[in-house]
Amino acid sequence: xxxxxxxxxxxxxxxxxxxxxxxxxxxADKDPQSVQVTIGTILVSNQSDEFDAKLKSMEKQLRVLKYxxxxxxxxxxxxxxxxxNKSFEIPGGRSLNVAPQEFRNNRIALKVRxxxxxxxxxxxxxxxxxxxxxxxxxxxxxxxxxxxxxxxxAVQ
Amino acid sequence: MNECERIQxxxxxxxxxxxxxxxxxxxxxxxxxxxxxxxxxQKLEKIELALRSDLVAQAAKLEFAPFWRALERxxxxxxxxxxxxxxxxxxxxxSAWAVPALIALLLVLWSFDSYFPGWRGGVxxxxxxxxxxxxxAHGHNVALWRENETKTTVIWLYEDxxxxxxxxxxxxxxxxxx
Amino acid sequence: xxxxxxxLVQKCQAGEMTxxxxxxxxxxxxxxxxxxxxxxxxxxALEVSQETFxxxxxxxxxxxxxxxxxxxxxxIAVNLAIDAQRRQKRNPLDFRESMDGLxxxxxxxxRDPFADVHDRELRENLIKAINDLxxxxxxxxxxxxxxxxxxxxxxxxxxxxxxxxxxxxHYARKKLHDxxxxxx
Numbered sequence: 001x002x003x004x005x006x007x008x009x010x011x012x013x014x015x016x017x018x019x020x021x022x023x024x025x026x027x028a029d030k031d032p033q034s035v036q037v038t039i040g041t042i043l044v045s046n047q048s049d050e051f052d053a054k055l056k057s058m059e060k061q062l063r064v065l066k067y068x069x070x071x072x073x074x075x076x077x078x079x080x081x082x083x084x085n086k087s088f089e090i091p092g093g094r095s096l097n098v099a100p101q102e103f104r105n106n107r108i109a110l111k112v113r114x115x116x117x118x119x120x121x122x123x124x125x126x127x128x129x130x131x132x133x134x135x136x137x138x139x140x141x142x143x144x145x146x147x148x149x150x151x152x153x154a155v156q
Numbered sequence: 157m158n159e160c161e162r163i164q165x166x167x168x169x170x171x172x173x174x175x176x177x178x179x180x181x182x183x184x185x186x187x188x189x190x191x192x193x194x195x196x197x198q199k200l201e202k203i204e205l206a207l208r209s210d211l212v213a214q215a216a217k218l219e220f221a222p223f224w225r226a227l228e229r230x231x232x233x234x235x236x237x238x239x240x241x242x243x244x245x246x247x248x249x250x251s252a253w254a255v256p257a258l259i260a261l262l263l264v265l266w267s268f269d270s271y272f273p274g275w276r277g278g279v280x281x282x283x284x285x286x287x288x289x290x291x292x293a294h295g296h297n298v299a300l301w302r303e304n305e306t307k308t309t310v311i312w313l314y315e316d317x318x319x320x321x322x323x324x325x326x327x328x329x330x331x332x333x334x
Numbered sequence: 335x336x337x338x339x340x341x342l343v344q345k346c347q348a349g350e351m352t353x354x355x356x357x358x359x360x361x362x363x364x365x366x367x368x369x370x371x372x373x374x375x376x377x378x379a380l381e382v383s384q385e386t387f388x389x390x391x392x393x394x395x396x397x398x399x400x401x402x403x404x405x406x407x408x409x410i411a412v413n414l415a416i417d418a419q420r421r422q423k424r425n426p427l428d429f430r431e432s433m434d435g436l437x438x439x440x441x442x443x444x445r446d447p448f449a450d451v452h453d454r455e456l457r458e459n460l461i462k463a464i465n466d467l468x469x470x471x472x473x474x475x476x477x478x479x480x481x482x483x484x485x486x487x488x489x490x491x492x493x494x495x496x497x498x499x500x501x502x503x504h505y506a507r508k509k510l511h512d513x514x515x516x517x518x
Contacts, residue, residue, distance in 0.1 A: 017260045061308040109289070114313070122313050123292040135286035139298075139313030151286075168507050169500065172478060174485055196511070199518045203510050204479045206460050207371070211480055214376070215367035220359050223384070227358065230388050 032155035034079045035100040035108055039088040041074040044138070045145030058134060058150060065138070065148065073147075079156060085111075092142050093117045096149060106130045108153045116140070128153050159186065163193050171200060285309050339403035346394050354394070358387050361404065364481065365411045371476035372415040372469065373422070374461060382418050386411040401490055408477070408491045416469040456517040463513040471506040474499055 042055065044067040054072045055062060062070050073091060080086040085099035094116045102109040107127050114122040114137065126135050131154040138148035163186045169175050170183040187193045286309040288300055297314035337345070337356070345353030365386055370379040389410050397406060464472060470492070477488045485496040485503075492499070 011256075014256050014260050018263050060306045061303075064303045064306060064308050065310070107284070107287075120294050121296060122294065122298065122311070123290075124311060125289040126286055126309075126311075127289060128286040129284040132284050133286055133307050133309070135288075136308065136310045137313070138310060139315065141315055165504070168504055172485070172503075174500070199511055199515065200507055202456075202518050203460065203507075203514055206456055207464070207475075207479050210457060210460075211367050211371050211476075214370060215363045218363050218366050218380075220362060223362050223380075224355060224358060227384055227387050227391075230384060231391055 031082050032100075032103055034081045034084075034156045035103075035110075036077060036154045036156055037080050037086065037088075037098045037100075037110070038075070038077045038150075038152045038154075039090075039096055039098075040072060040134075040150035041076075041090055042148045042150065043069075043071045043073050043142060043145045044148050045069045047144055061134065061136070062148070065136075067146075069145070090114070090140070090149065091147065092140060094121075094140060094147075096137075096151075098151070098153075100153070101125065103130070103155055107132075108155060110151070110153060112137070112151065114140075114149075126151070130155050160190060160193055163187065163190070164196055167193065167197050167200060171197070340399050343394060343397055343399070343403055346391075347397075354391060357390075357403065361407055362387070364404070365407060367480050368408060368476055369411055369415045371464075371480055372412070372472050373418060374465060375422075378418060378422070379415075382414050383411070385414055389414070402487075405487055405490045408481075408483075409493070412473050412477070412491055416473065419469045419472075456514065459514055459517055460510070463510050466513070467506055467509060471502050471509075474502040475506040475510070478503060 040055075040058075042052075042062070044062075044065060046068045048069045050069045050071065051059065052070055052072045054075075055070055059070075076088050078086045078088065080098055080100055082100055085097055088096045088098065090096050094114065097113045097115070099111040100108060101111055107129050109125060109127045112122075112124050112126060113120060121140070122137070124137075128135055128151065132152070134150040134152045136148055136150055138146060140147045163183055166175060166179065166183050167187070170180055170187075173180075175183065187197050285302060285307050288309065288311060291298055291300065291311065293313060299310075299312040299314070301310045301312065302308065303310075337353075339357065339360070342353045342357050346357070362383065366379060366383045369382045369386070370376065373379045373382065386407065390407055393410075397403070401409075464475070467475070473492060474488055477483045477491065478485075483491070485499045488499045489496045
């Protein structure tokens with residue numbers, strides 16, 4: 001009887017664990033309180049050969065742009081409230097506004113707007129892995145080179 | 157616990173010869189002078205004698221020759237496949253729980269991210285592409301590029317407005333060498 | 335001079351069936367009596383005894399002499415007997431049949447010159463009391479009472495510590511004592 005009870009308990013525990021796991025995965029992710037967004041402002045050019053040591057962690061990704069020089073101008077992190085938005089100052093009178101939209105399957109959907117002197121340059125909706133790979137937004141000219149913005153996010 | 161209770165805890169081991177000489181002597185001396193403990197000793201011995209004589213007498217009747225013949229037959233006969241499997245499962249019944257336990261573990265790991273987002277720690281795992289769901293470049297040329305090896309996603313905004321270049325051969329002035 | 339168990343095992347491992355036969359002849363009654371003590375049914379005990387030696391034959395190639403042969407064979411026997419007990423679907427009819435079988439033997443025991451004469455009531459209740467023990471408690475009491483094995487050997491056979499053997503024996507004896515006091 002004891003052995004039967006032991007096996008029944010184990011079977012019940014296993015079933016509960018399995019059901020909890022399946023139900024949890026099937027359900028939508030709970031909205032986080034806020035999202036920590038990090039914007040790196042990188043100046044790329046072909047004027048010299050340098051690679052900023054502070055960019056070491058993303059060297060492989062940046063090198064695909066095939067520029068000769070990479071310099072980190074600014075690295076800014078802000079906690080963006082869920083369903084809210086925050087702006088990041090970008091050199092050249094520009095601004096990047098980020099608004100979290102959705103969190104599902106450990107990926108964060110962001111609405112991103114790049115403006116220059118209040119004029120919209122780009123509106124995009126992107127999905128980035130939570131604490132995962134960066135998205136790179138490049139193109140705006142600056143001081144003889146080009147700005148590349150690295151965008152990453154982590155839920156809080 | 158009084159002395160009798162202590163001794164009664166030890167009577168079994170004393171009868172089994174599992175006490176050291178000092179403890180053994182202590183029990184022997186007490187049992188010799190305590191009617192209650194002596195009665196316990198005698199009852200235990202009687203129980204074990206009854207059990208032993210009953211079983212040993214029956215075992216003595218087991219003849220070797222027929223036992224060996226039956227065993228030889230069993231050894232030489234091929235065993236049915238289901239009996240082989242029953243033996244294997246019977247040998248390690250707990251291992252039968254290995255499969256459901258593994259399934260449960262995989263399900264828990266699969267759902268772990270749902271319960272503990274970002275549990276993999278401060279260092280980004282760099283797994284998975286960033287995806288672009290929509291782009292509005294407000295009249296500018298824009299390129300979207302993904303590089304598989306490094307899982308890099310790039311949105312490139314070209315400085316020149318759409319339609320500023322007369323021919324397709326004139327490429328935009330700025331841009332990476334993708 | 336008779337060969338030791340280990341020498342016989344080595345001969346078995348070399349393929350000598352006569353060596354295995356000798357081992358069986360040395361231990362078949364010892365194994366049977368332990369299993370009978372656990373199962374209390376002659377037919378089942380015989381079947382499990384046969385299975386014990388069959389398994390020993392199949393596994394003897396892997397026996398390396400880390401333990402003595404008899405603790406190894408008892409381990410197989412006790413494990414099979416405990417499994418058999420768990421598979422047994424005891425019902426009153428089975429119980430009575432097994433009791434009848436054992437009580438029938440009582441007359442034979444009475445005629446057996448090597449056995450003491452025991453009270454019928456004590457033996458009936460002894461059988462019931464033993465059956466009420468868990469397989470693990472039954473195993474320790476049978477191995478100790480019938481075979482006089484040390485706690486260390488019993489621990490090796492059952493795969494538990496000497497302390498566990500001691501506490502199980504104490505518990506089993508206390509249970510038997512409490513249930514059979516009136517008949518002693």
